[in-house]
Amino acid sequence: MTIANYNEDELNEVARKLISNFGHIKVWCFEAEMGAGKTTLTKKICTELGVEDEMSSPTFSIINEYQTGNGTDIYHFDFYRLKDMEEAIDIGVEDYLFSGNLCLLEWPAIIEPLLPDEYLQISIKLVGDKTRSLTAQPNERIV
Template identity: 50%
Template sequence: MVHKISPELSITYSSLAEIEVVAKQIIDFSGEDKVWIFDGEMGAGKTTIIKAICNQLGVEDVVNSPTYAIVNEYNNGEGESLYHFDFYRLDDQEEAMEIGATEYFYSGDYCFIEWPSKVRDLLPDKLLKIDISITEDNSRLIEVTRYE
């Protein structure tokens, strides 16, 4: 059975100037977890934080939302592959299976997944969940939870 592991990490930031520090905090918290799901409403900043995380992990490629491609692959200077998924346009999980999503998820490589609710049944039990919400003052609240 999947269960939450405590403690959770909670970060609030109000400026994009803080995003690299926030990304580093999430990476430091993540430990060995490589599958990260990002939840938040449209425009909350999922792709923005993924870009900063990729930057902190040494990715030199241009990081863009893979909305139409569904998955983008990036490489860092250490020869690691990182995969960025955007399942927003997916009609059903079958489409994710056709692109081999589960092979990516269980590859041991970083997988950053936007709109994970579209592939909920395909996700591994062990993952990091990053919830992003917009506060009343237009800051972002990020809550990170480890699941095992």
């Protein structure tokens, strides 16, 4: 699925489309350059799923946990600061990834070998100052 040339005012609709099309997939990987809107989009996704907590980037904490109105947990990771995969293993990332709860991963390349067989790859590209283009592609590893 591709969503071309959207702006910040359209993010709620982008989030709804992603949830509608891929809500059954529990691990979502966000790839984009710094400042392209990964955290902003993850906040909109959480809001659309009923999170009322204050949300922030997990850049320094590595993981933020949110709860929806019906008590479901959502885990939001930012792996930008990790030096290697061992750091992710040390914080128990595999427990989160296989919990059955939605996991939203920013900068996931460092933990790619730990990803489940099925995950959603979301790529965000800067198109202009205030516009983005997004591609979402389910990935399934063949074992």
